[in-house]
Amino acid sequence: MSLDYAILGFLNYRPYSGYDLKKFFDTSVRHFWPADQSQIYKTLARMSEKGWVKIKVIPQEARPDRKEYSITKTGRDELRKWLTTPLPPEENRSADMIQVFFAAQLSDEEILGMFERVAMLMRAGLEQYAQISRNIEDYSEYTNSPREFFFWMLTLDVGVNNLRSSLAFIENLIKRIRNGELPKT
Structure with a gap:
């Protein structure tokens, strides 16, 4: 579930494509929250169904259309709610x-x-x-x-x-x- 909130956090800065989100994960938070490309896209689809993100399709010549995701007010409210909720300590797996x-x-x-x-x-x-x-x-x-x-x-x-x-x-x-x-x- 935290992947949802990591994505919302990134989208709170600006809209991103799924590909851009993957690059951002790999170069910024991978040391404590790695994410696969497929996980990111599944999560974006689920968050779109919940109304947390909206999708803008950007046509591109000679390449597939680009889907750009942006956070909605509902998504921003959900992120803020999560950020202010204390989380229990995670079990350490090593x-x-x-x-x-x-x-x-x-x-x-x-x-x-x-x-x-x-x-x-x-x-x-x-x-x-x-x-x-x-x-x-x-x-x-x-x-x-x-x-x-x-x-x-x-x-x-x-x-x-x-x-x-x-x-x-x-x-x-x-x-x-x-x-x-x-x-x-």
Whole structure:
């Protein structure tokens, strides 16, 4: 259901096509709310039925017509209602913690190799966050609002801090494995 509100939030800035929304998701909020193209279009169709968005068809030569979606007053009211409603904490699902939980079934070398690869992926994730930061700076021009920029950067800070914390955990685990601290079977 939060995808509905993420889309409404984007459309509250200006009208977008489904394709443009996908690009905006990928370059701004992917670090905490990824969305597939098909999910976006299904959600837009559902929101249109609810009266939250309206569709404007823009004819194009030599290409399919472009559908541009804009938020309605009903959609804006729904977004505001959702934004002011406290949400319960989400359960944390973590595939890497499942791997840690069952890692005793592997050899020390296998565990070490797996977590070295995980650490490498996490470092790459931190590099992606740097790109997202640049994207957010670029997108802040859409709104010309330091207030919007502030809150956008807060979401990025959460992602960076969570990833850094997870990386520190994995790096500590790697160090302990290398130091021979794992109990033997």
